[in-house]
Amino acid sequence: MDFGSINPVLLIASLMVASTPILLAALGELVVEKSGVLNLGVEGMMIVGAVTGFIVAVETGSPALGFLAASCGAVILAMIFGVLTQLLLSNQVATGLGLTLFGLGVSALMGQGYVGVRPPASPKLDIFGLNELPVVGPILFNQHGVVYLSLALVIGIWWYLRATRSGLILRAVGESHEAAHALGYSVVGTRFAAIAFGGACAGLGGGFLSLVVVPTWVDGMTAGQGWIALAIVVFASWRSARALIGAYLFGGLTVLQFNLQAAGIAIPVELLSMSPYLITILVLVIISSDKRRAAASAPASLGRSFHASG
Amino acid sequence: MSALLELTGLRKAYPGVVANDNVSFQVGRGEVHALLGENGAGKSTLVKMVYGLVRPDSGKMTLGGADYAPGSPHEARQSGIAMVFQHFSLFEALSVAENVALGMENPPPMRALATRIAEVSETYGLPLDPSRLVGELSAGERQRVEIIRCLLQDPKLLIMDEPTSVLTPGEVSVLFETLRKLQAEGTSILYISHKLEEIRALCDGATILRLGKVVGSCDPRQKSASELAEMMVGTELTPPAVRDHELGDVALALKDVSVASSAAFGTSLRDVSLTVRKGEVLGIGGVAGNGQDELLAVMSGEVVLAKDRVLLHGNPIGELGPNARRALGILAAPEERLGHAAAPDMSLVENAALSAWVRMGMVNHGFIDWRKARGHAERVIEKFDVRTPGAGNAARSLSGGNLQKFVIGREILQQPEVLVVNQPTWGVDASAAAFIRQALLDLAAEGAAVVVISQDLDELMEISTRFSALNEGRLSAPREAAGLTIDEIGLMLGGAEVVS
Numbered sequence: 117m118d119f120g121s122i123n124p125v126l127l128i129a130s131l132m133v134a135s136t137p138i139l140l141a142a143l144g145e146l147v148v149e150k151s152g153v154l155n156l157g158v159e160g161m162m163i164v165g166a167v168t169g170f171i172v173a174v175e176t177g178s179p180a181l182g183f184l185a186a187s188c189g190a191v192i193l194a195m196i197f198g199v200l201t202q203l204l205l206s207n208q209v210a211t212g213l214g215l216t217l218f219g220l221g222v223s224a225l226m227g228q229g230y231v232g233v234r235p236p237a238s239p240k241l242d243i244f245g246l247n248e249l250p251v252v253g254p255i256l257f258n259q260h261g262v263v264y265l266s267l268a269l270v271i272g273i274w275w276y277l278r279a280t281r282s283g284l285i286l287r288a289v290g291e292s293h294e295a296a297h298a299l300g301y302s303v304v305g306t307r308f309a310a311i312a313f314g315g316a317c318a319g320l321g322g323g324f325l326s327l328v329v330v331p332t333w334v335d336g337m338t339a340g341q342g343w344i345a346l347a348i349v350v351f352a353s354w355r356s357a358r359a360l361i362g363a364y365l366f367g368g369l370t371v372l373q374f375n376l377q378a379a380g381i382a383i384p385v386e387l388l389s390m391s392p393y394l395i396t397i398l399v400l401v402i403i404s405s406d407k408r409r410a411a412a413s414a415p416a417s418l419g420r421s422f423h424a425s426g
Numbered sequence: 427m428s429a430l431l432e433l434t435g436l437r438k439a440y441p442g443v444v445a446n447d448n449v450s451f452q453v454g455r456g457e458v459h460a461l462l463g464e465n466g467a468g469k470s471t472l473v474k475m476v477y478g479l480v481r482p483d484s485g486k487m488t489l490g491g492a493d494y495a496p497g498s499p500h501e502a503r504q505s506g507i508a509m510v511f512q513h514f515s516l517f518e519a520l521s522v523a524e525n526v527a528l529g530m531e532n533p534p535p536m537r538a539l540a541t542r543i544a545e546v547s548e549t550y551g552l553p554l555d556p557s558r559l560v561g562e563l564s565a566g567e568r569q570r571v572e573i574i575r576c577l578l579q580d581p582k583l584l585i586m587d588e589p590t591s592v593l594t595p596g597e598v599s600v601l602f603e604t605l606r607k608l609q610a611e612g613t614s615i616l617y618i619s620h621k622l623e624e625i626r627a628l629c630d631g632a633t634i635l636r637l638g639k640v641v642g643s644c645d646p647r648q649k650s651a652s653e654l655a656e657m658m659v660g661t662e663l664t665p666p667a668v669r670d671h672e673l674g675d676v677a678l679a680l681k682d683v684s685v686a687s688s689a690a691f692g693t694s695l696r697d698v699s700l701t702v703r704k705g706e707v708l709g710i711g712g713v714a715g716n717g718q719d720e721l722l723a724v725m726s727g728e729v730v731l732a733k734d735r736v737l738l739h740g741n742p743i744g745e746l747g748p749n750a751r752r753a754l755g756i757l758a759a760p761e762e763r764l765g766h767a768a769a770p771d772m773s774l775v776e777n778a779a780l781s782a783w784v785r786m787g788m789v790n791h792g793f794i795d796w797r798k799a800r801g802h803a804e805r806v807i808e809k810f811d812v813r814t815p816g817a818g819n820a821a822r823s824l825s826g827g828n829l830q831k832f833v834i835g836r837e838i839l840q841q842p843e844v845l846v847v848n849q850p851t852w853g854v855d856a857s858a859a860a861f862i863r864q865a866l867l868d869l870a871a872e873g874a875a876v877v878v879i880s881q882d883l884d885e886l887m888e889i890s891t892r893f894s895a896l897n898e899g900r901l902s903a904p905r906e907a908a909g910l911t912i913d914e915i916g917l918m919l920g921g922a923e924v925v926s
Contacts, residue, residue, distance in 0.1 A: 279536075281527070281533070284520075284524055284527060284528060285528065287517075287519075287520065288517050288520065288524075288528050291517040291518065291519050291520060292515075292516075292517050292518070294515075295511075295515040295516060295517060296517075296528075297479075298479065298499070298511060298515040299499055299515055299528055299529055300478065300479070300498045300499030300500045300502075300503075301528075413519070415519075416518065416519065
């Protein structure tokens with residue numbers, strides 16, 4: 117198959133790479149929201165992850181250390197959010213927005229000397245030497261390790277929330293923090309852990325963006341991907357498999373519209389660039405159009421502050 | 427009977443209020459012990475200390491002879507104490523089995539747990555499907571979830587906080603059978619309630635709390651309900667005086683109203699018709715969650731309908747919203763005090779203005795006349811004995827009973843032609859409840875039509891002229907309240923047609 121100059125196998129392989137930052141951020145935020153916390157700072161955590169990961173990878177020459185640092189950097193930012201909203205009971209929406217603005221600013225400051233620097237190449241995995249297979253080889257067996265990790269997280273989070281006791285407690289805390297507290301579960305502790313996990317995922321996504329997808333450091337390079345991740349969580353009705361669909365759809369459309377632009381299709385560039393946003397939202401709205409079920413799957417305590425009283 | 431749980435000199439103070447002071451009593455093995463008191467007497471704080479949710483400032487507890495100082499509900503559960511909460515500690519979006527697992531220390535895997543839930547529900551006659559979502563269950567079924575959660579842990583002491591406040595008479599008798607079965611097996615039960623007849627029927631001993639202190643203990647089977655009530659309140663209670671007066675024409679009528687509920691776990695109304703006449707109190711009974719909120723919304727105008735579905739004095743008003751209906755004289759006081767009837771963080775003056783500006787002429791060219799609003803709020807506070815430092819205080823700062831008096835008084839002083847109230851005395855102490863009931867009766871005596879939606883059957887029997895039951899969104903045909911027996915009411919609440 118060949119659509120003009122666009123090769124579908126390469127398209128799929130590259131959409132998986134392009135979608136991974138959004139998928140990771142969405143998965144992290146999904147867990148955070150399931151625990152009843154609305155963290156609007158995803159964009160900020162992603163960009164901080166992108167810059168810390170980039171700096172550490174460039175300085176040490178090790179992409180693996182870079183990914184680790186990306187996660188840690190975003191976790192530190194997430195903990196600021198945790199302390200403010202969980203201990204000092206600040207408003208989650210305002211704090212999350214502040215986190216995004218702060219993250220964008222601090223990352224620009226940190227990345228000053230690194231604009232235009234090339235990061236060390238992070239090799240793709242070659243599983244069982246199967247990457248030579250036609251079609252499936254490049255798609256399934258010749259991806260970066262973080263891509264496999266993100267796919268494992270889709271299944272892992274689904275299984276964790278559905279089948280484990282601590283996943284059940286997490287859902288219970290997000291559903292009714294008063295009742296969970298009455299039964300003796302630590303609402304604040306559970307939420308802190310979820311916020312940290314969300315930060316680690318968003319940071320890893322950011323690091324993957326600056327070290328593999330682009331790969332370079334540019335101010336504000338997340339360009340709204342954190343917001344798309346937030347939207348995907350809601351329209352995916354807080355289910356990890358649907359988050360995967362949403363993220364890959366968005367990533368796929370983004371890659372496709374670049375290819376179409378390059379192929380010189382006679383559609384205005386502006387229309388092409390807005391199409392991923394429009395189509396992703398449209399598809400996810402249709403998936404989650406059953407109003408009653410959507411309301412039931414939303415964590416009932418989402419965004420509400422908890423304070424143990426009497 | 428040797429004591430299982432013994433409390434000595436327990437004290438707990440919160441900033442500005444002593445919730446419990448020097449509380450001592452014992453619960454024997456296999457005893458059903460009642461803890462009796464009005465709202466705010468400190469019953470809930472006391473059992474929270476026993477369940478490890480709150481630590482006492484001073485005092486001592488022993489359980490089975492050994493010192494007992496639980497630091498968390500986990501420790502309390504490990505010591506053999508289980509608790510059924512007043513406001514259910516359930517998670518609506520989770521299944522029955524998941525809810526049960528959350529209340530256990532070491533739950534078996536889900537499949538084994540589902541089998542055990544089925545077994546226990548069989549043994550105690552509490553049918554329950556482990557895979558259903560709790561949000562879809564009725565109040566009675568929800569309570570079964572809580573009870574089964576406790577039973578699966580073989581508790582030595584079961585604490586029940588106001589367990590019957592949301593149950594139908596039939597469900598209450600099922601609950602009592604279960605409790606007697608447990609008692610026969612040697613389980614002690616600490617039973618908290620302010621329903622005196624229940625306590626007389628069920629309990630072996632009683633401790634009475636007032637304002638955080640033990641004011642007496644007795645064998646409830648030896649005392650009359652009114653003696654218990656006087657111990658509890660500290661003063662004599664007078665039942666409301668029903669005035670004889672002529673009923674007028676039909677004021678408000680609903681015709682075959684069907685409305686789909688907009689809430690996630692709400693109940694839709696199906697073919698509801700009702701009429702209420704001037705001077706009449708129409709009582710609508712039923713367990714919460716059977717369409718009460720939706721029924722109130724239809725009458726208040728929060729949900730608009732086709733024109734001819736709602737008639738006021740024969741004129742179609744179905745398409746009018748709340749303010750248009752207020753102007754015509756239909757006022758409403760919804761159940762949820764904070765958030766629906768009143769804006770929690772706004773002052774009483776602002777809350778008074780919010781509902782009264784239409785009828786009391788408080789708005790002039792788009793500007794609020796704050797003097798009039800303050801005057802109205804202060805009149806409500808004075809006439810309805812609302813205890814608050816001033817009309818400038820936030821609605822949230824009032825206790826439940828005081829805020830309820832304010833909410834009801836705010837509507838009554840606007841001289842409504844039709845007043846609709848939902849759960850007017852829920853969570854309100856006995857003396858405030860008596861006051862509110864009297865105010866509703868007086869309003870009807872002055873010629874207004876009053877619709878009272880309530881779960882409290884004693885209340886409805888006390889003040890209603892006619893009685894209907896709401897069950898799964900259907901309203902039964904009304905009956906004259908005088909002469910209805912508790913069995914007939916039970917049947918009506920269950921959805922059966924009772925022919926007079």
